[in-house]
Amino acid sequence: SAHRVETFGTTIFTEINALAQEHQALNLGQGKPDFDTPPAILAVFAQALQAGNLNQYAPGPGTVSLRQAVADHAARFYQLSIDPARGVIVTSGATEGIFAAILGLVDPGDEVIVIEPFYDSYVPNILMANATPVFVPLHPPTWTFDPAELRAAFSSRTRLLILNTPHNPTGRVFSPQELSLIADLCQEHDVIVLADEVYEHLTFGQTRYTPIATLPGMFERTITVSSAGKVFSATGWKIGWVYGPPDLVDAAGRAHQFITFAVHHPTQEAVAYALNQPDSFYQEFKAMYERKLDLLSAALEGTGLQYQRPEGTYFIMADFSALSNQTPMEFTRHLISKIGVACIPPETFYSAQHAHIGAKYVRFSFCKHDETLLQVKERLSQLQ
Ligand code: PMP
Ligand code: GLN
Numbered sequence: 001s002a003h004r005v006e007t008f009g010t011t012i013f014t015e016i017n018a019l020a021q022e023h024q025a026l027n028l029g030q031g032k033p034d035f036d037t038p039p040a041i042l043a044v045f046a047q048a049l050q051a052g053n054l055n056q057y058a059p060g061p062g063t064v065s066l067r068q069a070v071a072d073h074a075a076r077f078y079q080l081s082i083d084p085a086r087g088v089i090v091t092s093g094a095t096e097g098i099f100a101a102i103l104g105l106v107d108p109g110d111e112v113i114v115i116e117p118f119y120d121s122y123v124p125n126i127l128m129a130n131a132t133p134v135f136v137p138l139h140p141p142t143w144t145f146d147p148a149e150l151r152a153a154f155s156s157r158t159r160l161l162i163l164n165t166p167h168n169p170t171g172r173v174f175s176p177q178e179l180s181l182i183a184d185l186c187q188e189h190d191v192i193v194l195a196d197e198v199y200e201h202l203t204f205g206q207t208r209y210t211p212i213a214t215l216p217g218m219f220e221r222t223i224t225v226s227s228a229g230k231v232f233s234a235t236g237w238k239i240g241w242v243y244g245p246p247d248l249v250d251a252a253g254r255a256h257q258f259i260t261f262a263v264h265h266p267t268q269e270a271v272a273y274a275l276n277q278p279d280s281f282y283q284e285f286k287a288m289y290e291r292k293l294d295l296l297s298a299a300l301e302g303t304g305l306q307y308q309r310p311e312g313t314y315f316i317m318a319d320f321s322a323l324s325n326q327t328p329m330e331f332t333r334h335l336i337s338k339i340g341v342a343c344i345p346p347e348t349f350y351s352a353q354h355a356h357i358g359a360k361y362v363r364f365s366f367c368k369h370d371e372t373l374l375q376v377k378e379r380l381s382q383l384q
Contacts, residue, residue: 008124012348016332020342025335026376028296028364029342031168031314035369037234044273048266058265060257062090062241069272070241077200078211080219086246089253092263093238094198094227097252099125100259101194101223101242102160104251106131110159115145117349117358119168119196134158137354140361141308141319143170147181154189161191163212166199169349169363170317171310173207183215192248195224198240201231201282203312204290213244223248228271230314231285233367237267289314289366292373296366299377303384314367317346321360323383328362335362340379 016029027034036042048054061067064084071084082088091097098121106112108130114122116137126133134153136145163182165174174182186193195212203209213222227240242252293309296316300307305318320331328345336342344365346358366373 004128007127011120012344016336016342016344019333019336023336023340025337025340025342026368026372026379027342028366028368028376029344031230031365031367032235033233033367034372035233037232037237038274041232041234041270041274045267045270048269051266051269054266054269056265058090058262058268060262061253062088062263063265063268063272065272066090066239066241066268066275069275070243073275074243078214080211080213082243083246087249088241088243089249089256090263090268091225091240091242091256092260093229094196094225094240095121095238096256096260096263097225097227097240097242098122098162098194098196099128100255101225101248101252102126102129102131103255103259104253105192105194105223105248106159109157111155111157113150113153113158113161113191115163115167116351116354117169117346118162119164120348122162123351131159132157133351135351135354137357138167138170138172140317140357141306143167143172143308143317145178150181151185154185154191156189158189158191160194161186162194162196164196164198165212166197166202166209166310166312168199168313169315169344169346171308171313171315173203173209173311176210179210179212179215183212183218186221187217191221193218193222195222197224197226198230199313200226201285202289202314203286204293204310207311209312220245221248223252228267228274230367231282232271232274234267234271234274237264237271239263239267239271292366292368292370295370295373296364296376299373299380300364303380305380305383314365316364316366317358317361318343318364319360320362328359332362339382341376 020027067084067088071082074080223244229235304322307318343362
């Protein structure tokens with residue numbers, strides 16, 4: 001293999017899915033719903049397949065309908081004014097959007113600030129762009145960054161900062177104060193923000209999600225990525241998008257045209273329909289996940305697994321140190337093989353430099369049937 005990919009192993013999601021299957025464990029590992037996409041959205045998809053004119057290449061930047069829907073959604077929820085023609089491109093999931101943005105905006109030798117723990121594709125993407133990741137850790141149990149550590153991460157070579165909020169895997173939703181500090185430093189050092197907001201509609205209780213692009217002076221220097229995977233329970237569709245000011249989106253679009261050129265056509269019609277759902281759809285989606293969060297919380301209660309209630313996402317990071325002094329991978333294997341519940345050890349979300357910070361945690365995801373979560377409670381009670 002090329003040097004570029006020599007250090008890349010099999011992703012942890014593939015490894016844990018295989019183990020979970022082998023032991024018939026309830027799989028709270030990968031963030032993948034075990035229930036289907038809402039029927040009304042599937043019906044629009046089925047119509048699109050049969051329409052007779054949507055099974056050939058879509059326009060490279062995405063269908064007119066989906067780009068318009070992305071712009072309308074940003075206006076409805078965040079009062080952002082996006083140009084659907086020049087300020088949006090459709091990508092193969094947020095994953096391609098992130099890669100296209102990095103390839104389009106970062107030069108070899110540039111530095112990219114990554115908050116840890118991080119979604120696992122960021123660092124391989126940065127390395128494939130011949131750039132250098134610079135890590136800023138979140139500190140448990142509150143998963144906050146140290147402002148001095150953040151400030152120290154900026155240098156004259158910093159080009160981009162990747163900000164994921166609501167944050168996988170910790171469940172943090174960064175506060176307006178935290179976002180302001182990030183925004184100030186990015187303006188001071190002329191740095192672009194890549195905002196990964198795939199969990200934008202998944203916040204709990206009083207928590208409100210503020211896109212960093214809405215802060216003063218930030219729209220011009222923010223490129224935002226999101227996708228249909230989480231909010232429409234359609235992770236298998238791999239429809240995502242990138243939006244922002246035309247110059248930044250154009251840079252990502254130049255890379256996109258030579259990665260995938262265009263993405264799956266009929267699903268774009270269904271996602272455009274889905275984004276235009278009334279506010280009640282989004283409220284019901286939140287309420288469904290608030291209930292699932294309560295079910296997983298009840299399952300963890302009294303087991304000795306400690307966690308801070310997430311403000312957003314569908315993940316809980318749980319500290320298992322009261323139960324075991326194993327490594328996260330050892331504890332995960334124990335949980336899968338002896339208790340019948342799968343989780344994700346967080347090594348994949350850390351650089352070697354900061355892996356010790358996550359060394360007592362495992363991640364559980366609750367995008368699962370209520371019945372699955374009730375069974376998880378029964379199984380985890382064996383931990384006591
Ligand atoms: N970013 C984060 C933080 C995620 O959790 C995920 C989903 N696993 C993605 C990006 C990728 O999204 P998609 O499936 O749309 O490529
Ligand atoms: N975003 C999901 C997670 O973190 C899925 C990741 C993946 O399968 N690559 O679990």
